[in-house]
Amino acid sequence: MATTSRKDSLTYAIVGTGAVGGLYGACLQKAGHTVHFLAHSDAEYIAQHGLEVESPWGDISLPQVHVYSRTNDMPACDVVCVCLKSTMNHLLPRLLPPLLHPGTVILLMQNGLGAEEEMAALFPSALVAGGLCYVASNKAGPGHIRHIGEGNVLLGAHSNGMQDLINRIRSDFTAAGVPCTVDPSLFDARWRKLVWNIPYNGLSVVLNVETDRIMAHPSSRALVADIMKEVVLGNHACGGTIEEGYIAELMAVTDRLKPYSPSMKLDYEAARPLEVEYIHRRPVAAARAAGFEMARVEALAAELEFLDAQRRGEFAADRKTLNN
Amino acid sequence: MATTSRKDSLTYAIVGTGAVGGLYGACLQKAGHTVHFLAHSDAEYIAQHGLEVESPWGDISLPQVHVYSRTNDMPACDVVCVCLKSTMNHLLPRLLPPLLHPGTVILLMQNGLGAEEEMAALFPSALVAGGLCYVASNKAGPGHIRHIGEGNVLLGAHSNGMQDLINRIRSDFTAAGVPCTVDPSLFDARWRKLVWNIPYNGLSVVLNVETDRIMAHPSSRALVADIMKEVVLGNHACGGTIEEGYIAELMAVTDRLKPYSPSMKLDYEAARPLEVEYIHRRPVAAARAAGFEMARVEALAAELEFLDAQRRGEFAADRKTLNN
Structure with a gap:
């Protein structure tokens, strides 16, 4: 070679x-x-x-x-x-x-x-x-x-x-x-992408909408900000240095996007397995090991795992029906 | 009189x-x-x-x-x-x-x-x-x-x-x-009912299933327990005395129930407004005033408010279509 x-x-x-x-x-x-x-x-x-x-x-x-x-x-x-x-x-x-x-x-x-x-x-x-x-x-x-x-x-x-x-x-x-x-810093770079991916991938599946609708309602918009804050604090607990101002920056970027389906929503719609383990569970575990509880992200992970199982169970059932 | x-x-x-x-x-x-x-x-x-x-x-x-x-x-x-x-x-x-x-x-x-x-x-x-x-x-x-x-x-x-x-x-x-x-103690009695109502009413709407499915998947089951724990800690922060063993007791009761639609799920299906304010938001506010953050309950409240608005917006749109 x-x-x-x-x-x-x-x-x-x-x-x-x-x-x-x-x-x-x-x-x-x-x-x-x-x-x-x-x-x-x-x-x-x-x-x-x-x-x-x-x-x-x-x-x-x-x-x-x-x-x-x-x-x-x-x-x-x-x-x-x-x-x-x-x-x-x-x-x-x-x-x-x-x-x-x-x-x-x-x-x-x-x-x-x-x-x-x-x-x-x-x-x-x-x-x-x-x-x-x-x-x-x-x-x-x-x-x-x-x-x-x-x-x-x-x-x-x-x-x-x-x-x-x-x-x-x-x-x-x-x-x-x-x-x-x-x-x-690959470490901070990965966490920076998570600050966006954790809330928008997760909520687009749980709430079954694209990013524009999430941003348009005050409750879900506030939830995005709360989750992002939790991710930034998780990053800090793990020794990272993402500045808090990054949250407002990402939200402003998302406000300017056209209605957007994050990859997890596309996966969900296609009844493909969701990347909950690496996008949600690993950061929760990393923060926990460093002594910080990401309660909102953990709750979101559990909801996603349930919906994933439900969806693919239903999909399997649909396919079975089609095959009969 | x-x-x-x-x-x-x-x-x-x-x-x-x-x-x-x-x-x-x-x-x-x-x-x-x-x-x-x-x-x-x-x-x-x-x-x-x-x-x-x-x-x-x-x-x-x-x-x-x-x-x-x-x-x-x-x-x-x-x-x-x-x-x-x-x-x-x-x-x-x-x-x-x-x-x-x-x-x-x-x-x-x-x-x-x-x-x-x-x-x-x-x-x-x-x-x-x-x-x-x-x-x-x-x-x-x-x-x-x-x-x-x-x-x-x-x-x-x-x-x-x-x-x-x-x-x-x-x-x-x-x-x-x-x-x-x-x-x-009306205070503890209200919180005791909330220990059940907050997770099951909320998750039955967000996950769109009855209680049996919530209890059957390990992720949603663990989430119920986590939310119940948060409510019990909220009660304690507010001066209440609900014992932690109550959580296992309530989950065992729910395991014995037939598949059950909590009232909030029935409201959601009928496109009636959801009781998020008194069931979820008020306990979050009471706990916060006492210095305790109920992060999972607050996140659930935000999801419910979004779904409520979405659902009734759609319902209103449906009705409009019917009237045209």
Whole structure:
């Protein structure tokens, strides 16, 4: 396998060719990188027809891609971009080993807290980093990604001594047309994204509405602010430094958004499992370990877990009915 | 007007001839008391056809009742049973004055916290008491109450020096076939009912299920226990003495119930306003004034207020559509 010297171009594995992995993987391949894609339901389709991305950055059509349906058939790569939903993270201990050589970067392009710690513990010879994707994108069909807007990636090192590698990845993303910056604190960066994700993802499911309705009623608007405050205090309890003014800033940003369905609402509507564990439960557990109770977030997590089970139970029941 | 001497039979006004007022008022009239009923939409119907109660205690048919559509036409009574939903309490300052003579008992047969304090402040010459109704009853149609089960009333004095009067009312209820006891602490009695009402009324609406489903999933079950604990701690902060073992007791009782729709869920389904103010907001405010934050209950209140507004907005829109 290629070693990651300065001269070589980094090779990339995309674990999960969905809304996130399909978009960024296509950008990297178009820019000249060797990219290996792991796909699930549409691996066969992509092998035959390639990958299509509609994007305001310019459409991308890749007639030929390296696509696989199992990582055992894939080569080890320099950067393994984990683009699965965090609800699939229990599969990673089995999926990742064939992709790793000494010094591979496992880049977790996911929401929520705690996955870097898990990967670092599971794969001590890998380097671990996080990638926060501020993107509106979805899967329109087999091998077909529809990127609607934004798309910034915020990178942060979890392992020590990988700053040069992180900067090379940032350069690759930027050269591929993806706005990409490096955050000196992955820890605070993850919590910052949680300040938005915890209330809006959660309440959009529990209240069954988009962000504009949540912001329009004084009770739910105040609840968003209360939850955000709790997340910021949780961050502080864990040693973070998010300033309180960030709350007003995020709420103002959300006020300016068009009516928006957070990813958890889209998952709920599609009867896909909800990312409650990494978005809600892990922060609650981290804060609790530091002596702070995030009561509102914990209550929201419980409601979401109930609704998730209920919804997918009903969905299973619907499918059973259809099959009979 | 009659004075409330030992010899006289107490006269009763029933403010709100619905599921609660219709049942208890009918029992009292059948037992020989003079009862004056305030009705709203079905006053005319009741004037013509009387009042019917189906009940496991024995059906009651009252062809003739004193029924009114405004309290201005009603006589002052010894006991004014307020059987409206607490969502109508803003009407009481206007409704009650014609019914009061010096020493009238205003008996608040409602859920939630804080109405006794309000009535005592508004009507300083009245005596104020609370009546907690443990009853499953609903309005089946005009002048028609369907009492399904239970029906215990727990009475408690709010004003000082009314213990004899409370005991007379208890005797009247008991003689009328209504199981009735007097609680020495109305304060703790109200909070005890809240320990059940706050989680089950709230979550049955937010999660859109009956009690059995809430109890069947580990997340929602744990959330019920967490909320109950918060209510008990709120009670303690306010000087109450509910023992923590009460939580396990209530959960065991609920486990033995058939699938049950709390009144707030029935209200939600009928697009009636939800009793969030007295059941959730007032306890939060009381605890906060005593220095304790009921974060989970406050979050639940905000969700309920949002869903209430959403639901009744939609209902209004539906009705508008029907009218067009």
